[in-house]
Amino acid sequence: MERILVSACLMGRKVRYDGAAKTSGDALLATWRQEGRLVPFCPEVEGGLPVPRPAAEIEGGAGGSAVLAGAARVLTADGTDVTQAFLTGARSALAVARSLGVRMAILKEGSPSCGSLTIYDGTFRGRRLPGIGVTTALLELHGVAVFTEDHIPDAGVRLRELEEA
Numbered sequence: 001m002e003r004i005l006v007s008a009c010l011m012g013r014k015v016r017y018d019g020a021a022k023t024s025g026d027a028l029l030a031t032w033r034q035e036g037r038l039v040p041f042c043p044e045v046e047g048g049l050p051v052p053r054p055a056a057e058i059e060g061g062a063g064g065s066a067v068l069a070g071a072a073r074v075l076t077a078d079g080t081d082v083t084q085a086f087l088t089g090a091r092s093a094l095a096v097a098r099s100l101g102v103r104m105a106i107l108k109e110g111s112p113s114c115g116s117l118t119i120y121d122g123t124f125r126g127r128r129l130p131g132i133g134v135t136t137a138l139l140e141l142h143g144v145a146v147f148t149e150d151h152i153p154d155a156g157v158r159l160r161e162l163e164e165a
């Protein structure tokens with residue numbers, strides 16, 4: 001059975017920086033949960049960060065690929081460098097994906113770890129721009145297809161393709 005990595009906060013786990021969850025009510029996700037396909041994972045917690053924790057953004061809105069390349073840092077609003085925790089979390093996500101043969105993921109949009117279409121611009125003013133998070137960048141680099149919680153039907157199409165291949 002094809003397993004799917006999912007942001008833990010989308011599955012109701014209170015692991016976000018503000019101590020809350022972002023539970024998804026998507027019916028397809030609920031079906032996959034019942035089927036035992038879903039692998040909940042929070043890269044920031046697995047990277048050693050606490051709950052709650054200060055919000056963090058990628059400097060310059062550079063994106064996860066730049067962080068992986070050592071060309072950008074992940075900072076909190078007071079300038080604390082949390083890059084290593086984000087990298088550790090991303091590597092842990094990849095290790096879990098590889099160990100379970102995961103080829104697709106549904107990750108929370110906008111997060112500096114999990115975003116796959118947009119991230120915040122690094123100014124802590126609530127402004128987003130196109131970009132991907134650190135974990136998304138590493139997963140995509142290794143062939144894992146990442147979908148946002150707003151594109152679960154697209155993930156369903158990919159799941160059928162993978163299972164019919």
Ligand code: SF4
Pocket residue numbers: 006007008009010015016017041042043044045108111113114
């Ligand atoms: Fe959710 Fe990802 Fe943020 Fe963890 S790192 S709280 S899974 S968006």
